[in-house]
Amino acid sequence: MKNIFYTLFIGLFFSFSNAQTIVDMAGKRQNEHYENGTYYIKDINNYMLPYLGTWKYVDGNKEFRITLTKVTKHHVVYTDYNINHYIDGLRIQYQKYENGQLIYNSIVRQNPTGIIKEFRKLNMSFTDYERNNEIFPVDLLLIPLNNMGTPQYKLKFKLDKFERRNTYYEQHPNEPYFSVPDNIEMIKMN
Template sequence: MKTIYILIILGITTVCRAQSLILPILESASNIVQGAYYKDLDNELGKFVGTWKYTIGTTSFTITLQKKAMFYNTYDNYYEDIIIGEYKYISNGVTIVNTLPNLGTNYDSQYKYNISGLIIKDQYSQPVGNRRIQLGFVDPERDYLNMGIFIKYIAAVGNTPAKIEIEFTGSMSIVPSDTAPTSLRVPEQNYVLLKQ
């Protein structure tokens, strides 16, 4: 009988340890709890998901964003909901860069996507729904450039579709040679993209 009680207690302990601690995604910006799951409890990320397009004449910039739930962060040993994406830039009718086909691949690292990550900005100064997100942005032919984008969501009003505003933000990059390009193939300017 004593053996049965010990087995039951061991079984309950194992089950309790196997469950991840679920925390709001905003808490991932502070102290990381190993093994925890930082979940998008308020669906803060859902509004960014979809295909967005900027067009002026024969120039266009298209971004498709997806939400990946419970993505494992191997570096710090925790799970989190993140945004991943890819893009296509066409200038004067000529495709300059197109990474959209990469969305068909299920990578084990968020850094293999050309748009990825999740930093929620304005989390203390803005209410839920008005916050921006910051993601990494990579040009696959110039991956030495350390770039990011801020994305702000603008809700649909009447017949006007939802929009996102994109602002490029860079940081220090180490250029491999004097002849290497120092800017992305997508012009680093502010864009307003419409939901498709």
């Protein structure tokens, strides 16, 4: 009987010591939410759900696709900056096709990105792997197609080239700034 109480006490102690406080990703966050590993910044309202899947943009015989997948409770730790928290995020991968043939398939970043502060507005980072692995902010905005039945959306894909330096472009000024199309509207494939 003594062992049962001891086991229950130890179990309760560890469950309370590892408890996390859930913070709404769409809400206001404080500095302490990032610091001690006890906070989980969660997509409580499932605002990321409509983004999931593969989106495409077609321009003549060229096609650009992005695939967004959700990662839940990703542990973010940067001890040098006193950052230690859990967060939901999205991973992005892109492909380029010409005449129906795959010509480029990017890697999938291990660390998800993405901040949703309100429904249909997502900010995340995008790496232009074909240029110089430079990371650029991208805004992904859902545009409603209809109000009847299951919601359907187009996706506005807009890169912010003023946020970071693009050393590839500086060395090749006659080429496009990005290796992917920018400021486009995409349709969902699945």
